[in-house]
Amino acid sequence: MKTTIWSEGIHPGRLPEAQLAENFGDLHPPLDAHEAMVAADRCYFCYDAPCVTACPTAIDIPLFIRQISTGTPEAAARTIFEQNIFGGMCARVCPTETLCEESCVRETAEGRPVEIGRLQRYATDTLMAANAHPFSRAASTGKRVAVVGAGPAGLSCAHRLAMLGHEVALFDAAAKPGGLNEYGIATYKTPNGFARAEVDWLMGIGGIELQTSETVDASRLSQLRETYDAVFLGIGLGHVNALTLGDIERPGVEDAVAFIARLRQSDPSSVEIGRDVIVVGGGMTAVDAAVQAKRLGALNVTLAYRGPRDRMKASRYEQDLAAQDGVNLLTDVAPVELHGSPLEAVSFAQPTGDIVTIPADQLLLAIGQVLAPIEAPALEDGRIAIGETGRTSMGHVWAGGDCTNRGENLTVTAVAQGRDAAMDIHASLMEHANG
Amino acid sequence: MADLSTNFVGIKSPNPFWLASAPPTDKEYNVRRAFDAGWGGVVWKTLGLDPHVVNVNGPRYGVIHGADRRVLGINNIELITDRPLDVNLREIKQVVRDYPDRAMVVSLMVPCEEEPWKMILPLVEDTGAHGVELNFGCPHGMSERGMGSAVGQVPEYIEMVTRWVKQNTRMPVIVKLTPNITDVRKPAEAAKRGGADAVSLINTINSITSVDLDLFAPEPTIDGKGAHGGYCGPAVKPIALNMVAEIARDPELAGLPISGIGGITTWRDAAEFMALGAGSVQVCTAAMTYGFKIVQEMVSGLSQYLDERGMVMDDLIGRAVPNVTDWKHLNLNYVTKARIDQDLCIKCGRCYAACEDTSHQAIAMNPGRVFEVKDDECVACNLCLDVCPVENCITMEELAPGTVDPRTGKVVEAERADWTTHPHNPNAVAAE
Structure with missing residues (x-):
């Protein structure tokens, strides 16, 4: 019998292929040239613009928008990439509604900000479509730096170091570079292999040697410290939190992170999904998992969060996206018991103590990620402690991105930290070289 | 609804909104559509002597865009009518007959000799048209042949031709002035001396709208070359307002009726020209941008404005003139x-x-x-x-x-x- 949205159990192909293709296509279609001109014209070119302050990478937004409006999107892209080499990905995945666009004075004035994210995409897409790398390397410094982790932080750091003339060895434990850009972001936010294409484009700077499927443990790290002039750790958060409900392992229960990664690496029509899906969590990963479960054809998707709605880490925009896609948002509920194996239902406790049981053949857990155990620099709050420019407690070792104790866990924050660490590494290496 | 009916030097129209002499008034088909849409009058596109002129066969308009491709200014290198004189006259006569309540003014441009004027004026009178407008303003093409702004830039010629025209017709004579001069009062004074019933201004301004940075040629570009054109549209309104005010407040020219032209796009623009002394207004670029229907907004807007203040048209016309000073x-x-x-x-x-x-x-x-x-x-x-x-x-x-x-x-x-x-x-x- 053909699988449909009504079929019980966990199956692939609940929706026709055409529907799946539409569901996992671009969430925000790109602006065309005229739309970009109209959108760009709304920018007031503010003095000391609040949007720039709100951007973790401090992109000169009014300048790049003005460059778009005068018919030079390539120059606009350069303005963006000078601050943020992942300007293309950030244009797609940044929670702009809580960053640049939230601070836009037109948001204040009219509740409708300049579409900074989409304009950024217009500019970066234009330049990247020409397949041109906008920067060239400085003369070789003869210095060698090891970058561990080829996610946004590591790649940003590697790119900036390469640009400054250093030789970079880039290691990643996964089979492909990109980190969460490649494995962790919802498919509809970055379709058509964009993450991979972006890494290839970024590597066009030259001077970066990538080694994938290369795990760096404590002994390898000390080796790297001896072999290289500096080391940057951008290793992300390798482990997911577990529910403390005893033995929950059974068919139907999975980490949302693994689910999202599987979906990103597959054709959606081959990805299995339940009829009644529950996602536990309240962050972006939870929303991404819930929305994608719905878009794969799950009949009922419930996003269950233990706190009130305003404490959810997912932005209001993301919450609304989930609601609009038909995800049920349940707040102030904590999972207390799993029923059946394979999974049949999950019981939740309400603040009143009342128990409610919801049928479920699939449970996706998105209750946070933690740093994988590493015998390395000193930690703070379970993450690598860094200073403003990414210095760790270990000499010649810098870190950035989700694995550190600073900043929000956002792509754009990781990019900023990678870049700033690279600048500090450069200053440090050149100071030693000159001294 | 305020009464917008207008009597401008004896030329009557149900509202003060006329279409200026330009492509929109080039032939019967357009003018009928304009009158059906509600325009109070038209100044028929300039007639000349046969053999009729020819136009370029490449682009004849250039543009300045604001945000969202909003048209801020257009320039043109189109000449006067490129259709035979008798065809135009026949069509004018038909339209006058079918729209008796609308103003029909015919724009004219013939060489600076008395004979051609003596020849053409009776032909226009025969159509039943209510007035003539002397095109001393067209700044491109025709001026190279000693007509249009080439006349308008020499007050003596203006006076001479105006006098010929007044001597050879019973129709009211409006002299259309070029802004491509240093002091607009001089040509206006010449027109007055020649006996003009009114002046209309401004005609278009010498201009190059832009330069093609690939071809290195002015726009509009004809086979790699460009010639200056006449600029009009919202961008020229401030220049036109000033010139209208200069005439309206000049003691020598006081009382000379003015038909205001230059970038009028909305009722508000029209009201501003009227406050500076214009007894009627003429529109072209706005119609060329949005079509004839805009007149309905102009009528409703001006009417509402007057009603809200308990004013009639005569209260508005010239009301701001005393406040224009040095x-x-x-x-x-x-x-x-x-x-x-x-x-x-x-x-x-x-x-x-x-x-x-x-x-x-x-x-x-x-x-x-x-x-x-x-x-x-x-x-x-x-x-x-x-x-x-x-x-x-x-x-x-x-x-x-x-x-x-x-x-x-x-x-x-x-x-x-x-x-x-x-x-x-x-x-x-x-x-x-």
């Missing part, structure tokens, strides 16, 4: 300061950038992006208000007489005083 008569004791409404302010900082970089450093940027005017520096230049994107967020507040202007440390005087009496003026006369 700089030397402006009251130097009128002191204002910029005021920023913090509730309306969206904190863009444009006022700060403008003032700090290019004016008088009179706006402070305080913590939290709070922008405040420094009264001891503010000269009330108005730039902050002009660049502020929020309407009424920045206003100018008058300092009451008796208060001290913190910038000058002087008490604001109640009596007005201007440059004519200022001690720095070597030609100052003693104040009474």
